[in-house]
Amino acid sequence: MSKAVERTAINKVLPHYHCSLNNSTVAPLGNGLINSTFLVRSINGNFVLQKINPYVFSKPAEVINNAELINNHLLSKQAQGQYQLTPMRQIKNNLESVFSLVENEYWRAIEYIPNCYTVEVVETPEQAQQVANAFAKFTYALGDFPAHELTTIIPNFHSLNHRLLQLQTAVEKNSCDRLTLCSELVAFCFAQHQFIEQVATLEHNLPLRVTHNDTKINNLLFSANNNKPIAVIDLDTCMPGFIMHDFGDMVRTCCSNLPEDGTNLEKMQVREDILSALAQGYLGELDTKISVLEKQSLVIGAQLLPFMIGIRFLTDFIDGDKYFHTDYKSHNLDRAKNQIKLYSSLQEIQPKIQEMIVNFTQ
Known part of the structure; x- marks a missing residue:
């Protein structure tokens, strides 16, 4: 996908999350090779926007629904003091769905966790x-x-x-x-x-x-x-x-x-x-x-x-x-x-x- 086509697609997705390119900045996030992932900084807060790769995942809605089931369980465990890590909460769109289907492409929004980083190689x-x-x-x-x-x-x-x-x-x-x-x-x-x-x-x-x-x-x-x-x-x-x-x-x-x-x-x-x-x-x-x-x-x-x-x-x-x-x-x-x-x-x-x-x- 070219950057121009990518930008057009993102501009069609953002209104599902109460924002647009007029009031947000969007930048690629991470170095993943499968899904397309972006950090959105909007007037309503920051979040991660991700397009599921349909060539790798033939059931993108099920991928997102699986994650929702898992995250809800982990959130419950966290509330009970039985899970010390932070679940990756998915954000519902303006239709109260955990995914947005835009021109046959599946997108989701994920809560952004600040002040963190990833590591590529175990050193010690x-x-x-x-x-x-x-x-x-x-x-x-x-x-x-x-x-x-x-x-x-x-x-x-x-x-x-x-x-x-x-x-x-x-x-x-x-x-x-x-x-x-x-x-x-x-x-x-x-x-x-x-x-x-x-x-x-x-x-x-x-x-x-x-x-x-x-x-x-x-x-x-x-x-x-x-x-x-x-x-x-x-x-x-x-x-x-x-x-x-x-x-x-x-x-x-x-x-x-x-x-x-x-x-x-x-x-x-x-x-x-x-x-x-x-x-x-x-x-x-x-x-x-x-x-x-x-x-x-x-x-x-x-x-x-x-x-x-x-x-x-x-x-x-x-x-x-x-x-x-x-x-x-x-x-x-x-x-x-x-x-x-x-x-x-x-x-x-x-x-x-x-x-x-x-x-x-x-």
Whole structure:
């Protein structure tokens, strides 16, 4: 969307929130790659305006309604003193709706939280512990929310079997004639029989909870006053799921010493101090509030998310880079190699991960 078209669209949306470009300023906010997000400073106060990306989220109204259900529950918990973070309150428009449909595009307004900032990379164990503890508070506060009431926004999002089937289909089609460039990596993925069976067994026995499903550090707001997490943001992928997915995504995005597309794989190391801090922060909140099996599943989750996202990168490479944005021809293949290497590295230290989690003490 060009800036002129974007400005025209925003000018049609703002009257739904009792303002216009004549009495407001609008500026892009954040560095999100999916939705279009803006900070609106109006005569009636500041708020965040966001357009939902329909190409990623085919059910934009359900995305917004899910967030409303979650936020209302968290607001209730906060009022009872059972949730210490700030829920991301959605603002109703002049029709008392939490979304505005303008020219077949879905927009929403979200309460702006001042004096806060986001962080892109975990730097210290203390920071990692804060991150894990904040996401654990979010999970626990939603522990009595009926997960089945949420719409599943992206079916099979964290289904390993589904991702393996997608890889198998891509291999069979080999539509871009790239299979020879990654045949060994493909074979390695399909050879992980024992791990795949472990995951399948867990999925049949773990309780479904409301999970965030994108637990990167940049999905937290930090207070500028004390540099601690103040809010969990980006609820678009909140769905029924397993807590091993949320913990595993924290491990995946925080614990490698290389970026996700780093190619110097012989130098990859798992930052064990960060991993230990994640376990301390997560279980510090949840240890006595989850089952023994859920606690044990975190060991598998730590390995599962790098393996699964590695499979997704590999599938997209074979398919011709249709899903993930790439900067060069082998970008997705480099990402796949990176994540599968991280999976292997985490498997090598599984006894240490087991020690961190199963033998956790406050």
